[in-house]
Amino acid sequence: MMAFDVDLFVIGGGSGGVRAARMAAATGAKVALAEDSRLGGTCVIRGCVPKKLMVFASSFREMPSEARAYGWDIPDGSFDWSVFRDKLHAELDRLEGVYRRLLDGSGVKIYDTRARLSDAHRVALASGETVTAKHILIATGGRPVRPDLPNAGLGLVSDDIFELQSLPKSILIVGGGFIACEMACIMAGLGVKVTQFYRGAQILRGFDDEARGLIAESMKAQGIELHLGTNIVEMAEAAAMAEDDANMGAGVESAVDLLPQSGQLGCPVWVKATNGMEQSFDSVLFATGRSPNTAHMGLEDLGVTLGRYGEISVDAYSQTAIPSIYAIGDVTNRVNLTPVAIREGMAFVRTVFEGEPTPVDHDLIPSAVFTQPELGTVGLTEEAARAQEPIEVYCTSFRPMRTAFAGGDARVLMKLIISQSSRKVLGCHIVAPDAGEMIQLAAIAVKMGATKEDFDRTVAVHPTMAEELVTMRTATRTA
Incomplete structure (x- = not known):
């Protein structure tokens, strides 16, 4: 041997x-x-x-x-x-x-x-x-990967964000997944003017439709300029484009053709979009996949x-x-x-090494998207559950006490997806401040196979946002 x-x-x-x-x-x-x-x-x-x-x-x-x-x-x-x-x-x-x-x-x-x-x-x-x-x-x-686009090297990827010597005043974020949306909220919160392009019809594909719709509206309310169904057609160094414009008519070759494949970290970039928009940004961040x-x-x-x-x-x-x-x-x-x-x-x-063959359990894994507000989720979305079996949906959206008192319009969402036959909670979706903390605890019950009646029997902690998970008594809809 x-x-x-x-x-x-x-x-x-x-x-x-x-x-x-x-x-x-x-x-x-x-x-x-x-x-x-x-x-x-x-x-x-x-x-x-x-x-x-x-x-x-x-x-x-x-x-x-x-x-x-x-x-x-x-x-x-x-x-x-x-x-x-x-x-x-x-x-x-x-x-x-x-x-x-x-x-x-x-x-x-x-x-x-x-x-x-x-x-x-x-x-x-x-x-x-x-x-x-x-x-x-x-x-x-x-x-992280950059898209197959000429001059994509001018853009940042998520690894680069932590190495920036200074914050840009404006940034274009390309992508609609959790990294793109989290970075959009972070940058907006730090005072950066944020524009976001996503080629799809709605951000956060794969998450519950109702939850991601509320996140999108909340991001817009924060001042994030969200363009759906939009992607980059062309990009170039902003300074080179300005020089190119100045030399137009003088027989100078297009600056787009003269650009290097990568610029300095976070350099100003000119972008042309599929919707016809042309604009320069201090930085472009690609969050388009890994x-x-x-x-x-x-x-x-x-x-x-x-x-x-x-x-x-x-x-x-x-x-x-x-x-x-x-x-x-x-x-x-x-x-x-x-x-x-x-x-x-x-x-x-x-x-x-321990002689105990152990398959990996990938079922009912909770996760959180750290946008503002956060999205916490475990189990099936309403759309996936509806395709699988007859369901009941219990859902409520409201202004939380803390921000409502301060005059804020922000809303939260609490949502349970219930199997009509087994009464098990198939999915739980929360859009709220600290939703990540809440979904971790809710995931224990869902993983254990809790039913809607188990949730109903649980006494609420009042006044909290999460109490809505155990006080919803009437189904919002069935499918």
């Missing part, structure tokens, strides 16, 4: 890879991990954590006026990006250090370099070393099956077509959420 250098080699130092490495090491396995960027991965360094801190920062914009409505003498104040940015990066440095200490403390050997597969048991490192492993776990995550990080890893040469988007195909136990190679997290493009990647890593360790 071949002697291996390690029992497990993990490629990728994000939340899923780190959790799997630590859990495997706890079983007595010899574990190594390679990461060519920063430990913590997308969530800690370029996603969930810095994004949520930006959400917090942006939410203070409305606080002074609301406080004044309650009798506090508080001036509006101003936001200093440099102060926030410096503290943000210090926090990310701290968190990366925590991840490194956790791995070191677990006995995991860390390679700060890129890795690729030479064969089913051999990992080649960019540093020149080769490590043999009984099992290999790929947890390389995903990356791709799995599988390129140049030697996967296809070994027979690892990749899907149409480059994702690694795995079975219910996260195993690839090569028995010694497994994959978890966004690189598999199953459910691209950090807690899911962590669960997948834990299930992998139980299956491979």
Whole structure:
């Protein structure tokens, strides 16, 4: 039998890879991990954590006026990006250090370099070393992608936002998914003039129609200029376009043709849209999708099956077509959420190192979109449930006490989707401040199979927004 250098080699130092490495090491396995960027991965360094801190920062914009409505003498104040940015990066440095200490403390050997597969048991490192492993776990995550558009390199992607030296005065955000909508609300809250293009008929495709409609209206009320059914036709550096205009008629070649493929981070950009709109923005942010990080890893040469988007195909136990190679997290493009990647890593360790075959449970996963207000959801949308079976819908929308007292027009939404036959709650959707906090608790009941009558038997906590989840007695509609 071949002697291996390690029992497990993990490629990728994000939340899923780190959790799997630590859990495997706890079983007595010899574990190594390679990461060519920063430990913590997308969530800690370029996603969930810095994004949520930006959400917090942006939410203070409305606080002074609301406080004044309650009798506090508080001036509006101003936001200093440099102060926030410096503290943000210090926090990310701290968190990366925590991840490194956790791995070191677990006995995991860390390679700060890129890795690729030479064969089913051999990992080649960019540093020149080769490590043999009984099992290999790929947890390389995903990356934001720019659209196939000339001069798309002039635009930012989500990773770039945290590196800006200064906030733009205006920004165009292209996309309608949760990253685009969250960034639109964040930037608007920080005082940036926000325009958003989305080629679809409504933002947040895949979420409940009623909930995403309310989010869209709330975003418009915040001053976000939302253009649906709209996309970019052409883009160029704004300065070059101005020079091109000045030289028109003098035989000068079009500035669009002379542009480099990438400009400075956040440079002013001129945009022409499908609706005929032409405008310059200080920055353009593309939030038009992400791709799995599988390129140049030697996967296809070994027979690892990749899907149409480059994702690694795995079975219910996260195993690839090569028995010694497994994959978890966004690189598999199953459910691209950090807690899911962590669960997948834990299930992998139980299956491979603890002798307890554990399939990954992807059913009834709660999630939140950190727009303002937030959207929390678990289970089926009304549209998906209606296509599956006869349902009842319980729904209410109202002005919450806190903002209503201050004269605000913001509304919240509480919605339950009920199976007519089993009476189980098939879906719960909340649009409200702190909806993410509320949906986490509601998801426990939904995951346990609670019925509408179980909700009805629960005494309300008054006065709260969430009490509406247990006080709705009459169905809004049936289908």
